[in-house]
Amino acid sequence: MLYKVVYMNNNDxxxxxxxxxxxxxxxxxxxxxxYFQHRLAENHRIHLPxxxxxxxxxxxVNRLVIIQEPECLVVYPEDEWQKKEEEFKKLNLExxxxxxxxxxxxxxxxxxxxxVAGRFVLSDKFIKAMKLGNQVVxxxxxxxxxxxxxxxxxxxxxxxxQEFDGNREFVxxxxxxxxxxxxxG
Numbered sequence: 001m002l003y004k005v006v007y008m009n010n011n012d013x014x015x016x017x018x019x020x021x022x023x024x025x026x027x028x029x030x031x032x033x034x035y036f037q038h039r040l041a042e043n044h045r046i047h048l049p050x051x052x053x054x055x056x057x058x059x060x061v062n063r064l065v066i067i068q069e070p071e072c073l074v075v076y077p078e079d080e081w082q083k084k085e086e087e088f089k090k091l092n093l094e095x096x097x098x099x100x101x102x103x104x105x106x107x108x109x110x111x112x113x114x115x116v117a118g119r120f121v122l123s124d125k126f127i128k129a130m131k132l133g134n135q136v137v138x139x140x141x142x143x144x145x146x147x148x149x150x151x152x153x154x155x156x157x158x159x160x161x162q163e164f165d166g167n168r169e170f171v172x173x174x175x176x177x178x179x180x181x182x183x184x185g
Contacts, residue, residue: 028058032077032140037150040136044122046147052140053118064120066147068108068129071156073122073147078111080143122147 029051036049048056056062056077065081067074076084091098112120122132130149137148148156160167 029055030058031055031142032145033142034140036138036140038136038138040122040132040134044124044127045119046122046136046138048114048118048120049138049140052138052145053114056114056118062114064112064114066110066112066122066126067105068126071148071152073126073130074144075147076144 032052032055034049034051038046038049040046059077059079061077061079063078065076065078067076088102091102093099093102110123110126112122114120126132130147132147132149135150137146137150137153139146139148139153
């Protein structure tokens with residue numbers, strides 16, 4: 001079931017559905033972005049930030065795909081994961097390295113459904129593997145988000161800050177190359 005968010009104005013009448021604007025043609029929020037520190041409930045339930053819920057609602061998504069990586073959990077909205085799977089289908093499954101990669105990837109993967117309040121439950125497997133306690137960090141990265149142990153996130157953040165300028169130049173170069181390729185093609 002897809003949840004619905006409705007904003008109320010001062011006299012308690014329905015005003016706007018999440019993601020819609022009073023101005024015609026205004027863009028809806030569809031990106032998952034931002035840093036959020038959240039409490040993990042005893043039953044391992046995570047309540048998504050309001051902006052994440054709004055973005056998922058605007059995309060028509062109520063299922064997530066969670067993948068365990070070495071340092072964090074990566075969470076894809078179902079629509080983004082389907083795009084990745086379409087790319088995987090183009091790979092040569094006869095190639096041993098491709099199969100090994102996909103085996104490992106899919107062995108860590110779990111599908112979860114959002115409840116009407118925009119919450120989902122992390123499995124014991126993920127809690128133990130990531131050594132998660134009662135706090136987690138959610139980091140939105142445009143089309144997906146990550147779930148981090150707060151201590152590990154702070155430790156990695158120091159590395160990221162030291163490498164930021166070099167990484168910014170690298171990303172700028174990629175964007176410029178893509179722009180040139182699009183102009184030529």
